Amino acid sequence: MLRKLLPLLFLICWLFLLMHRWGTNPRFAWLFSYTTSPLHIDKYHDQPLELRESPYGAVQIGIDSLGVPSIFAPNDAAAAYATGFLHARDRLFQMEMLMRTVKGQLSEVAGAVALPSDRFWRKFEFDSLTPIWYAEYKIIDLELAERFEAYCAGVNEYIDIMHFGSLPVEFHLLDFRPTKFRPENMFYLIRYMDLVLTYNEDDLKATEARSLLGTNLYDTYFSLYPSQPFPIYPDFSISDSSYRELIKGKPEILAQGPNYRFPNALEKNQDELSLGSNNWVVGPGKSKTGNPILCNDTHLQIALPSTWYEVQLVVGGKLRRGMTIPGEPFIISGYNEKVAWGMTNATWDLVDFYELDVDGSGNYFLDGQWQPLQKFEKTIPVRGGNPEKVTYWRSHFGPVDTTGMNNRWLAVNWIAQEKSNEGMAFAGLEKAENVQQAYAAVLNFMQPPQNFILADNSGNIGLVTAGKASLHRDPAKGIRLGVRAENKVPFREVHQFLNHFNPARGWTASANQEHVNHSLSAHLSTRYEASSRGRRIEQLMNADEKLGVEELQQLHLDVVDLEWEIIKPMLEKHLSAEQLAYFAGWNGEMVIDKVAPTLFYSFKLTLMDELQKAIHPDLKYAPVYQEAYLFVLKKEQLPTYNGTVSTADLVKRSWESSWKQLTQKLGADVTSWQYGRFHQTAVNHITRLPQLSMPLFASPGSNRTVNVASKLPSTHAASQRTIIELTPTGPKARLLLTGGQSGRFNSANYHDQIDDWLNGAYHDPSPVKNFDVSAYPTSIQFTRK
Amino acid sequence: MLKRNQYLYFIVLIALVHSQFNVHSFGLFLLVSAITALLPIPRMRWWKYSLLQLIALGFCLALKFPDPAVLETVGSIVKTGGFGLIVATVLVSTITYTLVAWTVYSWITRFIFEKRLANV
Numbered sequence: 001m002l003r004k005l006l007p008l009l010f011l012i013c014w015l016f017l018l019m020h021r022w023g024t025n026p027r028f029a030w031l032f033s034y035t036t037s038p039l040h041i042d043k044y045h046d047q048p049l050e051l052r053e054s055p056y057g058a059v060q061i062g063i064d065s066l067g068v069p070s071i072f073a074p075n076d077a078a079a080a081y082a083t084g085f086l087h088a089r090d091r092l093f094q095m096e097m098l099m100r101t102v103k104g105q106l107s108e109v110a111g112a113v114a115l116p117s118d119r120f121w122r123k124f125e126f127d128s129l130t131p132i133w134y135a136e137y138k139i140i141d142l143e144l145a146e147r148f149e150a151y152c153a154g155v156n157e158y159i160d161i162m163h164f165g166s167l168p169v170e171f172h173l174l175d176f177r178p179t180k181f182r183p184e185n186m187f188y189l190i191r192y193m194d195l196v197l198t199y200n201e202d203d204l205k206a207t208e209a210r211s212l213l214g215t216n217l218y219d220t221y222f223s224l225y226p227s228q229p230f231p232i233y234p235d236f237s238i239s240d241s242s243y244r245e246l247i248k249g250k251p252e253i254l255a256q257g258p259n260y261r262f263p264n265a266l267e268k269n270q271d272e273l274s275l276g277s278n279n280w281v282v283g284p285g286k287s288k289t290g291n292p293i294l295c296n297d298t299h300l301q302i303a304l305p306s307t308w309y310e311v312q313l314v315v316g317g318k319l320r321r322g323m324t325i326p327g328e329p330f331i332i333s334g335y336n337e338k339v340a341w342g343m344t345n346a347t348w349d350l351v352d353f354y355e356l357d358v359d360g361s362g363n364y365f366l367d368g369q370w371q372p373l374q375k376f377e378k379t380i381p382v383r384g385g386n387p388e389k390v391t392y393w394r395s396h397f398g399p400v401d402t403t404g405m406n407n408r409w410l411a412v413n414w415i416a417q418e419k420s421n422e423g424m425a426f427a428g429l430e431k432a433e434n435v436q437q438a439y440a441a442v443l444n445f446m447q448p449p450q451n452f453i454l455a456d457n458s459g460n461i462g463l464v465t466a467g468k469a470s471l472h473r474d475p476a477k478g479i480r481l482g483v484r485a486e487n488k489v490p491f492r493e494v495h496q497f498l499n500h501f502n503p504a505r506g507w508t509a510s511a512n513q514e515h516v517n518h519s520l521s522a523h524l525s526t527r528y529e530a531s532s533r534g535r536r537i538e539q540l541m542n543a544d545e546k547l548g549v550e551e552l553q554q555l556h557l558d559v560v561d562l563e564w565e566i567i568k569p570m571l572e573k574h575l576s577a578e579q580l581a582y583f584a585g586w587n588g589e590m591v592i593d594k595v596a597p598t599l600f601y602s603f604k605l606t607l608m609d610e611l612q613k614a615i616h617p618d619l620k621y622a623p624v625y626q627e628a629y630l631f632v633l634k635k636e637q638l639p640t641y642n643g644t645v646s647t648a649d650l651v652k653r654s655w656e657s658s659w660k661q662l663t664q665k666l667g668a669d670v671t672s673w674q675y676g677r678f679h680q681t682a683v684n685h686i687t688r689l690p691q692l693s694m695p696l697f698a699s700p701g702s703n704r705t706v707n708v709a710s711k712l713p714s715t716h717a718a719s720q721r722t723i724i725e726l727t728p729t730g731p732k733a734r735l736l737l738t739g740g741q742s743g744r745f746n747s748a749n750y751h752d753q754i755d756d757w758l759n760g761a762y763h764d765p766s767p768v769k770n771f772d773v774s775a776y777p778t779s780i781q782f783t784r785k
Numbered sequence: 786m787l788k789r790n791q792y793l794y795f796i797v798l799i800a801l802v803h804s805q806f807n808v809h810s811f812g813l814f815l816l817v818s819a820i821t822a823l824l825p826i827p828r829m830r831w832w833k834y835s836l837l838q839l840i841a842l843g844f845c846l847a848l849k850f851p852d853p854a855v856l857e858t859v860g861s862i863v864k865t866g867g868f869g870l871i872v873a874t875v876l877v878s879t880i881t882y883t884l885v886a887w888t889v890y891s892w893i894t895r896f897i898f899e900k901r902l903a904n905v
Binding site: 003004007008010011014015018019028029030031032033034035036037038039040041042043164169172173689691692745746 | 804805808809810811813814815831842845846849851852854855856858859861862863870871873874875876877878880881884885887888891892
């Protein structure tokens with residue numbers, strides 16, 4: 001009997017071992033049983049496609065050697081269907097992660113490590129709100145809804161026909177299958193971009209800093225206005241009455257007191273990250289060829305797969321080309337036959353925290369009476385652990401999550417909670433025939449607010465800041481008191497003020513700096529990007545009377561850090577001649593083969609650390625870097641929590657500390673401290689798995705150069721570059737995305753554009769309007785159903 | 786001419802190759818494993834099932850050898866190395882099949898054989 005029982009017992013134990021999820025690891029049965037093993041993953045080019053018929057009309061797709069598809073479709077829906085199919089083919093895991101992030105379902109596949117992210121997102125209830133938004137949206141704009149549904153059908157078509165060997169490796173490693181795409185997913189991409197471009201917890205950190213430093217010392221370092229403004233719209237003017245109308249009402253009441261501490265507040269140092277972008281356009285008068293030339297480079301986290309996905313669409317014989325983002329069918333930055341567009345982030349303050357006065361029975365005090373807080377619970381499935389039940393509350397000011405808030409009841413009002421339809425803006429841009437029509441299209445854009453640069457082939461150029469702003473009546477940063485309903489700052493459109501067309505100087509540009517040299521600016525935000533990039537763009541624009549594509553391409557690659565102009569006199573004042581000799585003849589160019597950029601960059605970051613420590617050892621909130629450098633430059637003594645510190649001491653201490661850090665990192669031989677050894681770029685896979693990421697490589701630039709490279713190692717930089725010349729006979733473009741078209745690690749197009757990105761090379765596609773199967777290495781054809 | 790047993794071995798092999806190469810479901814693989822053990826092959830031993838599975842896996846790998854890039858990258862991620870990944874996969878698949886088949890054979894197929902013999 002025992003002989004018969006033994007195999008059965010072994011079998012039960014063995015199957016338990018294989019089928020059980022051990023922690024967050026994939027089931028051994030999934031990973032190591034041949035039937036489901038990743039050994040089945042096909043060579044990328046071997047992946048078979050058994051195409052079915054397209055319900056939206058016949059579509060031909062030619063894919064070039066860079067993996068860029070040209071889609072020839074009879075209508076927008078058919079083009080969206082093909083775009084969805086290709087996005088899924090190349091970026092399925094990226095799309096899945098984006099959807100799971102915003103729905104708060106990451107922990108389900110990634111384990112407890114993703115719980116903070118899920119807790120954050122679940123309070124906004126996007127998973128239940130977006131189907132309602134979509135149903136409403138479908139009634140308003142049926143044509144666009146059809147385009148979304150076609151896109152969705154394209155994504156799901158790929159999921160349906162996908163061979164097991166085509167399942168991306170990440171699904172094998174995480175042991176789950178892709179989720180079918182739904183039309184309401186269209187809202188998730190925008191919410192995710194809201195997180196990247198607008199979400200911060202500076203209000204918490206500002207209140208903590210004010211609480212720590214007292215109002216006077218806080219105001220010394222966190223002033224509201226840039227001391228050297230360099231606005232995007234230099235000619236902006238507004239009447240007093242219009243200005244007052246914009247900020248009418250009682251100023252919000254700021255929370256103040258000695259005990260505000262938020263040790264878990266999100267660390268997102270905007271100055272260090274320099275998350276922004278550049279765009280500029282030269283009009284016919286400034287252009288060497290007499291044609292407008294538009295340039296855009298968007299600064300984001302550079303990752304594998306790339307944020308962007310390039311496509312060419314020929315819809316009903318009309319051409320459009322540019323960068324899409326998987327998750328939406330639209331060209332976000334690009335051109336059609338007559339109009340080109342690009343964007344930079346408006347960098348406005350679009351998150352407000354409100355402190356509620358709460359009793360012990362689930363009520364909060366509002367406008368003189370107690371109002372009930374609506375409690376709601378969410379259960380977050382956690383892989384390798386028990387499901388997490390999280391309680392939130394709804395209030396007039398937004399959702400309340402008490403986790404990590406130090407027993408304070410803080411409601412959050414964030415732009416992402418606003419219902420919006422950015423698809424209308426991009427659909428309009430794709431079909432615009434001139435700058436006026438493009439302007440009308442971008443007025444539909446709500447979030448995250450962007451500076452849209454526009455040009456048409458008639459020679460018109462323009463810039464418009466579109467999207468909703470939060471016009472704070474009291475511009476100071478910090479938590480507001482949620483005791484009166486009026487304290488809630490509404491989101492409003494201000495594009496009617498923030499635009500200009502065909503400016504007299506013949507060009508226009510934006511680089512995330514403040515919009516206007518007016519006190520209105522502080523009501524929009526008090527932490528814009530430093531103006532260094534904007535100033536450098538102006539310097540180079542003015543360096544030549546006329547500019548061509550080559551000069552503008554060089555501008556994309558420019559690595560002169562204008563903060564050197566502030567730091568240089570500071571060093572000259574306080575360092576010895578021997579120390580200054582390292583900078584002899586150097587002009588602030590952050591190139592990889594010199595030592596001076598290493599000393600400069602390390603010093604300026606260390607100076608900020610030392611200043612922050614001197615102001616108060618517990619200070620977690622950094623002043624605006626550029627403003628702080630200017631302040632240090634101008635003052636002999638700097639006020640601190642316990643008196644003053646001499647500027648000379650601070651600069652010398654920072655220099656010594658920086659030197660020590662560099663010695664530890666790069667060795668004692670200063671001549672070997674080339675910038676390329678100090679400043680390297682990391683292009684990581686979105687899972688951070690080193691095997692799917694690129695090794696570190698030396699790269700030029702800094703957090704203040706036009707060719708931006710933020711953080712050490714650099715992870716935030718130009719994520720795509722476009723140069724578009726609109727000639728009377730059609731557009732000529734040079735394009736590049738950081739990384740590659742494919743999200744498949746074993747594809748030739750996984751990171752084949754990284755070298756070009758580093759070396760400043762672009763590809764210049766010729767606009768082909770008719771499908772020729774022999775012109776492409778790969779082609780896919782859908783027949784009409 | 787093949788003998789009856791050889792036909793049965795051949796059927797087992799075909800079933801194993803097909804279920805592992807084309808049907809990517811662990812549950813179905815277990816089912817197929819159990820069904821192959823129900824085939825009335827006399828004097829079956831556990832190591833014969835192991836051998837059949839090893840031959841089947843050999844066929845599978847010969848039909849489509851894994852992409853070297855996949856082997857290198859996935860092997861590195863799961864910390865087995867590329868060759869180690871193949872070895873681990875072959876081991877796990879063989880042990881699984883052997884245990885399922887031998888258990889089914891011991892409990893059901895042999896019981897039927899014994900009953901038949903008793904009737905004779």
